[in-house]
Amino acid sequence: MSKKRSDLPINLNLNVRGLAPSATLAINEYCNKLKAEGTKVYKFGLGQSPFPVPKSVVESLKKNAHEKDYLPVKGLLDLRIAVSEFLNKTQKLESNPEDVLISPGSKELIFILQLVYYGDLIIPTPSWVSYYPQAYIIGRHVHWIPTSAEDGYKLSPEKLNEICEKDPDRPRVVILNYPSNPTGCTYKLENLKELAQVARKYKVILISDEIYGLLHHHAQHVSIARFYPEGTVISTGLSKWCGAGGWRLGTFIFPKNLHWLRDAMAIVASETYTSTSAPIQYAAITAFKGSPEIDKYLEDSRLVLRTIAKRIRQILIDENIKVPQVNGGFYMFPDFSFYKEKLANRGIVSSAGMCKAILHETGVAMLPGTDFGHKDDELLARIAYVNFDGAKALKNAHLIHETYDGANIFLNKCAKDVLDGILALTKWFKKL
Numbered sequence: 378m379s380k381k382r383s384d385l386p387i388n389l390n391l392n393v394r395g396l397a398p399s400a401t402l403a404i405n406e407y408c409n410k411l412k413a414e415g416t417k418v419y420k421f422g423l424g425q426s427p428f429p430v431p432k433s434v435v436e437s438l439k440k441n442a443h444e445k446d447y448l449p450v451k452g453l454l455d456l457r458i459a460v461s462e463f464l465n466k467t468q469k470l471e472s473n474p475e476d477v478l479i480s481p482g483s484k485e486l487i488f489i490l491q492l493v494y495y496g497d498l499i500i501p502t503p504s505w506v507s508y509y510p511q512a513y514i515i516g517r518h519v520h521w522i523p524t525s526a527e528d529g530y531k532l533s534p535e536k537l538n539e540i541c542e543k544d545p546d547r548p549r550v551v552i553l554n555y556p557s558n559p560t561g562c563t564y565k566l567e568n569l570k571e572l573a574q575v576a577r578k579y580k581v582i583l584i585s586d587e588i589y590g591l592l593h594h595h596a597q598h599v600s601i602a603r604f605y606p607e608g609t610v611i612s613t614g615l616s617k618w619c620g621a622g623g624w625r626l627g628t629f630i631f632p633k634n635l636h637w638l639r640d641a642m643a644i645v646a647s648e649t650y651t652s653t654s655a656p657i658q659y660a661a662i663t664a665f666k667g668s669p670e671i672d673k674y675l676e677d678s679r680l681v682l683r684t685i686a687k688r689i690r691q692i693l694i695d696e697n698i699k700v701p702q703v704n705g706g707f708y709m710f711p712d713f714s715f716y717k718e719k720l721a722n723r724g725i726v727s728s729a730g731m732c733k734a735i736l737h738e739t740g741v742a743m744l745p746g747t748d749f750g751h752k753d754d755e756l757l758a759r760i761a762y763v764n765f766d767g768a769k770a771l772k773n774a775h776l777i778h779e780t781y782d783g784a785n786i787f788l789n790k791c792a793k794d795v796l797d798g799i800l801a802l803t804k805w806f807k808k809l
């Protein structure tokens with residue numbers, strides 16, 4: 378008699394055993410469950426773009442729905458041309474279509490790079506939730522570099538140098554992500570130049586995760602590839618600026634001398650996902666080629682995001698909750714340590730415990746600082762201010778005058794749930 382599936386021995390790879398599913402996906406599922414039970418939930422947990430995919434890109438997908446063939450593993454040539462031209466235009470680079478690798482999401486590429494390249498991973502605290510688990514699954518050493526809120530949670534070149542000089546020839550991968558998930562902070566030109574110098578000195582492979590680059594609130598994103606071209610791999614995709622996370626399209630752009638790395642990654646791709654969905658790749662050409670419609674879409678997205686960020690950050694600051702300047706994307710990373718004693722009086726001594734209590738008592742869902750590499754007793758959490766109707770917000774972006782009244786009128790009309798959620802949060806702290 379054949380064995381039932383449940384009788385089979387559970388013999389998971391030790392590096393996967395005990396790992397929980399990605400924190401962002403888990404909180405989303407939990408919020409949906411609470412909502413289905415009738416609880417009012419303010420979903421600041423999952424970092425998903427609230428904006429619809431631009432019309433011309435949707436039309437392009439419809440037009441290409443019949444495309445059914447497997448495409449080249451590195452990606453459709455016309456798309457690789459569009460990505461390369463897009464980067465050359467926006468970042469003044471000199472890339473070629475051969476430098477581009479297309480995948481079903483940049484997350485997959487970040488994983489495969491770590492799989493094929495034997496090196497330690499260096500990331501700042503806080504960092505995006507998936508870098509560490511990916512390295513852990515593969516079995517890489519991870520160095521977290523502490524940062525400070527006062528310094529906008531930026532990776533310091535001195536601290537990077539300190540780690541590298543201990544063993545100068547050791548192979549290393551550094552991931553820099555800006556505008557940052559979870560903080561919304563970014564780097565100034567001089568910071569990038571200093572980091573580039575250290576990266577060059579120790580020949581590190583630098584993944585510059587610029588998935589939120591086009592959502593810099595003032596359209597001032599600059600790639601570190603300008604200062605360390607020979608060692609920087611730019612990571613981007615459609616998920617954030619184009620509102621198409623579920624379409625799954627990401628891209629890496631390699632310098633010439635890292636084509637061996639691109640080729641090694643393409644081998645793994647060919648033996649795993651084969652190629653990225655054909656209709657999505659055709660539609661992505663329209664997105665990366667750009668148009669006046671897409672320019673306007675981006676301009677309005679930035680205006681909406683910076684208006685919401687500015688207003689809610691001020692509400693938090695007014696209640697002694699520290700939030701560094703937010704420059705891009707749709708996250709902020711408040712520090713609630715002002716309330717440490719009052720929280721402790723209620724038996725709350727960890728960021729996870731704090732987020733749990735807040736979710737149960739107010740319906741406000743946030744991700745605790747521990748998910749981003751912080752210690753349990755640091756009272757930090759990430760707010761993804763995306764629980765609003767993005768289509769309605771874009772339609773009403775013209776209402777925004779960048780004054781207190783303009784912002785308030787806009788928020789009350791188009792992002793009431795964000796405002797109410799932040800007010801529910803501050804009310805909870807005031808009542809402690």
Ligand SMILES: Cc1ncc(COP(=O)(O)O)c(C=O)c1O
Nearest residue numbers: 482483484505558588614616627
């Ligand atoms: C910082 C960062 N990098 C990479 C990704 C992965 O994006 P995707 O796989 O959708 O391209 C995300 C998604 O949330 C992110 O926030």
